[in-house]
Amino acid sequence: MSEATPNKPLRAILVGPPGAGKGTQAAAIVEASGAIHLSTGDMLRAAIKAGSELGKKADPFMTKGGLVPDDLVIALVVERLAQCATGFLLDGFPRTAPQAEALDEALKGAGVSLVVVLLLQVPDDEVVERLTGRRTDPVTGTIYHLIFRPPPPEIVDRLTQRSDDTEAKARARLDKYHSETAPVIPHYETRGLLRRINGVGSLDEVRARVLAVLP
């Protein structure tokens, strides 16, 4: 279990392929550590829903399963990092080398360092199965899976499915992960920050593995 406290903030990155379980496990990490969950995917979807300028620019990239341009995402994250005195858990950022460099700069400027980088590892075919069966409860934000984490029958009618959770878009997102995001991981491994976590297993098994490697 994490020993992170407001006096010892967790400053962490959660990385892994789309559908690896980052959002699912982020909830447990945030509860254990008090860190603030910064999911760039959630922030971008909120911007689209709000019809903001950022949302209008991001929408076509997300709809295709591509990446939103670095300058837009970097500005979004750097602004939020400054508000995370109790620590942060970055989920979905950095996803490219320029984003990793911008994060280094921002943290250096703030005089703080990363504590840990958690890599959730799940094979591609399993990820596609997870993504196509994912459903979200718009009322509570809880992430379900039709088979692996079945929702209570009484809320099934209100669940939503993400438009990028088709098989074709899931494969496009995986391609981006392998070509743009995976090459960033050695950047943290050489600094001794990387913890690899087997993301295959029940939700509870994976949660126990994640919490066990928190500092």
Ligand code: AP5
């Ligand atoms: P984002 O929202 O970050 O999506 P992602 O990385 O593709 O990850 P997901 O949210 O799809 O999956 P997850 O790992 O959180 O899995 P989850 O816990 O839900 O980004 C979306 C888009 O925004 C990107 O494609 C891009 O366009 C844009 N974007 C975001 N950040 C960006 C950036 N930095 N730069 C540029 N563009 C950016 O779990 C998935 C399913 O599996 C669920 O149904 C869950 O119930 C189930 N599940 C979870 N754990 C298990 C388990 N152990 N066993 C079985 N099922 C499980």
